[in-house]
Amino acid sequence: MGSRWKVAAAAVSFAAVAGALAVSPASADKVTGTLQPTTAEDTGFVVRLVKPGVAGHEDLTPYLFRLTLSDGSKLAVYCVGADIDWSFEPDVMSEVPWGDYPDATSPFKANAKKINWVLHHGYPNLSLTQLNDLGLDTNADGIELEEAISATQAALWHFSDGVDLDRDEPVQRGNHDSDKDVLALYDYLTGTDNTGIDEWVVGDLKVSPSTLSGEVGTLIGPFKVTTNGTVTKLEDTLPDGVEVTDAQGKVLAAGDIKNGTEFYVKVPPGTAAGNGGIKISGDSPKREVGRLFTGKTAAGEEAQPLIVAGSETKPLTAEAKADWKARPTTPPSSTTETTPPTTTVPPTTTTTVAPIPQPSPGLPDTGASILVPALVGLGLLGGGAGALLYARHRRRAA
Numbered sequence: 001m002g003s004r005w006k007v008a009a010a011a012v013s014f015a016a017v018a019g020a021l022a023v024s025p026a027s028a029d030k031v032t033g034t035l036q037p038t039t040a041e042d043t044g045f046v047v048r049l050v051k052p053g054v055a056g057h058e059d060l061t062p063y064l065f066r067l068t069l070s071d072g073s074k075l076a077v078y079c080v081g082a083d084i085d086w087s088f089e090p091d092v093m094s095e096v097p098w099g100d101y102p103d104a105t106s107p108f109k110a111n112a113k114k115i116n117w118v119l120h121h122g123y124p125n126l127s128l129t130q131l132n133d134l135g136l137d138t139n140a141d142g143i144e145l146e147e148a149i150s151a152t153q154a155a156l157w158h159f160s161d162g163v164d165l166d167r168d169e170p171v172q173r174g175n176h177d178s179d180k181d182v183l184a185l186y187d188y189l190t191g192t193d194n195t196g197i198d199e200w201v202v203g204d205l206k207v208s209p210s211t212l213s214g215e216v217g218t219l220i221g222p223f224k225v226t227t228n229g230t231v232t233k234l235e236d237t238l239p240d241g242v243e244v245t246d247a248q249g250k251v252l253a254a255g256d257i258k259n260g261t262e263f264y265v266k267v268p269p270g271t272a273a274g275n276g277g278i279k280i281s282g283d284s285p286k287r288e289v290g291r292l293f294t295g296k297t298a299a300g301e302e303a304q305p306l307i308v309a310g311s312e313t314k315p316l317t318a319e320a321k322a323d324w325k326a327r328p329t330t331p332p333s334s335t336t337e338t339t340p341p342t343t344t345v346p347p348t349t350t351t352t353v354a355p356i357p358q359p360s361p362g363l364p365d366t367g368a369s370i371l372v373p374a375l376v377g378l379g380l381l382g383g384g385a386g387a388l389l390y391a392r393h394r395r396r397a398a
Contacts (some may be wrong), residue, residue, distance in 0.1 A: 203284020
């Protein structure tokens with residue numbers, strides 16, 4: 001095989017693996033961390049690797065390194081790039097996207113999704129119990145720790161460097177009883193079940209917008225939640241009666257809030273003007289698996305790339321605020337006309353008034369009532385009739 005392949009049957013020294021993962025001052029947003037010293041529990045069996053078309057073989061020791069980031073996150077990492085010098089003394093070690101893998105001739109980029117699948121389905125992302133529940137053809141005692149590390153690392157090298165386990169003698173150190181177990185897990189991780197997994201996503205929890213205003217008697221919102229984690233707690237500093245709800249006014253609990261959920265602040269009528277806050281807490285996903293770290297040695301050579309194989313969940317939090325005012329009254333309409341004053345209508349009485357005689361149709365109305373001349377005429381007629389009767393009575397008497 002190539003001259004850069006080295007026998008790594010001995011453990012990497014404490015000084016080598018304890019080197020700090022630093023970043024350049026110009027890359028303040030980069031992640032920093034420290035490799036922890038390896039232990040016997042972090043070391044697999046020496047595996048024998050062969051490369052198609054290349055004579056011979058190489059024996060390499062798999063290690064499950066421990067990486068502590070500056071934010072306290074603890075990650076388990078494997079090596080990728082068996083052809084790259086085994087060195088853990090970089091001047092600069094930075095997290096990079098898969099596309100920035102340092103060896104342009106490596107099959108890493110083409111196989112990155114399959115590598116990520118190995119990380120998600122190998123050890124330690126799956127426990128020994130979970131691996132033995134896969135129903136693989138293993139020895140009676142099942143897959144043990146060193147076998148799990150050996151098979152997972154060999155599968156990673158298969159995709160990052162185009163090498164295979166030597167099927168006649170896959171495991172060294174005289175642990176040939178482990179051959180069957182290592183090959184069973186290796187074949188599973190590199191077989192047809194491996195359909196690939198996209199590049200890792202950092203834990204994220206956001207509420208947008210962070211602040212909204214509204215009026216009493218309304219729903220203030222929506223606030224939209226974006227997360228790839230799991231919401232575990234919903235807290236608020238809202239006054240009594242003001243609640244976090246959905247668009248229909250249903251009160252929400254932490255379990256109701258997921259990625260894409262929209263929530264509102266319901267302010268009932270009669271509530272005094274005020275404000276309050278909402279705090280959402282959760283756990284990040286274990287999707288930091290697949291993070292890639294590369295760097296340079298003190299001599300300026302490429303350091304052994306590291307890829308994250310296991311991580312803890314991290315706490316996530318996001319907050320939002322709402323404030324509200326009393327709903328304003330409707331102002332009078334603005335016109336140029338003067339609104340006439342309101343006239344109070346007096347109450348209707350029940351007093352009966354005698355009807356006034358009306359003039360006959362066709363006669364002019366002079367303004368005087370016809371009743372007076374009619375009475376005068378009747379009086380004259382009566383007087384004339386009386387005088388006639390008196391004259392007749394005197395003739396008969398004579």
